[in-house]
Amino acid sequence: MLGASGAVGQELLQLLEERRFPVGELRLLASARSAGQTCQWNGQTLIVQEVTASAFEGVDLVLASAGGSVSKQWREAIVAAGAVMVDNSSAFRMEDGVPLVVPEVNPDAAFAHNGVIANPNCTTILLTLALAPLAARRPMQRVVVSTYQSASGAGARAMDELKDLSRAVLDGEAPKSEVLPHSLAFNLFLHNSPLQSNSYCEEEMKMVNETRKIMGLPDLRFTATCVRVPVLRAHSEAVNVEFAESFPVQEARELLAAAPGVELLEDPVNNRFPMPTDVTGRDPVVVGRIRQDISEDKALEFWLCGDQIRKGAALNAIQIAELLLPVA
Incomplete structure (x- = not known):
């Protein structure tokens, strides 16, 4: 495993144990700076090893x-060793020949790999x-x-910073962010990933391009606005989907309630929906x-929430790996 000390890495370790993933030997690999640490x-007590080709x-x-x-640096060595890399970064997601996989959506794509399978962006997975x-x-x-x-979504340090700066605001102090470009304490801001030439940020274009690839719909009309909000863990999304024909709400509700990896939460009497x-x-x-959608009779709207670290990252990677396990 590369990157065991981060928020996603820690979740990966927990899920490997929880899901009883068949592990003969687990190696924790990191830079020389982290080598020698224990986990x-x-x-078991595992010692972090320095990552080398061997x-x-x-x-x-x-x-x-x-x-x-890091993934780019060690890709060649991993593939040369005969291993399969399930990569959680954005390095290979849009590369031809690298499958981008959500196991409940396009599981067959995982088997068309050449040594690398990409884990999609968190918002795309959800x-x-x-x-x-x-x-x-x-x-x-x-x-x-x-x-x-x-x-x-910005990592463990950003989560800690949100806690610390929230305390600072409540104590009457001026919050000063060091991890994120602006304080998230009682605040929100548009996603700070680099703006592209079309004035969409990188995060928004990840959603556009990755969704098209996963769904096999290269010409799907798609637009996104990504916002960072003062929530510690778990992302939310407001979604509007236009179909080729009208889509009865009850039919959509039944399909989503039965879909793998999806849970329905609707209590309109108490105005209670996912949080x-x-x-x-x-x-x-x-x-x-x-x-x-009251403005378009062929469109539906819905709201969703999902744990960014779990299904939005670590769990999806583990499920990809489970697809590759030999069938007994």
Whole structure:
């Protein structure tokens, strides 16, 4: 495993244990700076090793969550050793020949790899789980999404900073952010990934391009606005989907309730729909407030929440790896 010390890496270790993933030997690999550190896993004390080309010898699977530059650096050595890398960075997602996989949506794509399988962006994973069962019933024509992304999407340090700066504001101090470009304490801001030439930020274009690739819809009309919000963990999304024909709300509700990896939460009497606290530390993407778009009779709107670290990153990577396990 590359990147065991980060938020996603820690979740990967927990899930390997929880899901009883068959592990003969688990190697924790990192830079020389982190080598020698210890980690408790499944009743064992594991020592972090410095990553070298020889460290991949005899390895079948590499779960990489150390960032795109690290994944690019060691890709050749991993593939040469005969291992498969499930990579959590954005380094290879749009590369031809590299499958981009959400197991509940396009599992067969995982088997067309050449040594590397890409784990999609967190918001894309959560979204496609909800889009797939609907698109399988009626063709999609356009998707409009606004995301409400928690601090966890920026890593463990951002989560700690949100806690610290929230305390500072409550104590009457001026919050000063060092991890994120602006303080998230009682605040929100548009996603700060680099703006592209079309005035969309990188995060927004990840959603556009990755959704098209996963769904096999290269010409799907799609627009996104991504916002960072003062939530510790779990992302939310407001979704509007236009279909080729009208889509009865009750039919959509039944499809989503039965979809793998999706849970329905709708209590209109009490105005109770999914919240980040409903999904924190849990596997399902929770969907609710499914309704007819009053401005377009062929469009539906809904709201979803999902744990960014869990299904939005670590769990999806583990599920990809589980696809590759030999069938007994």
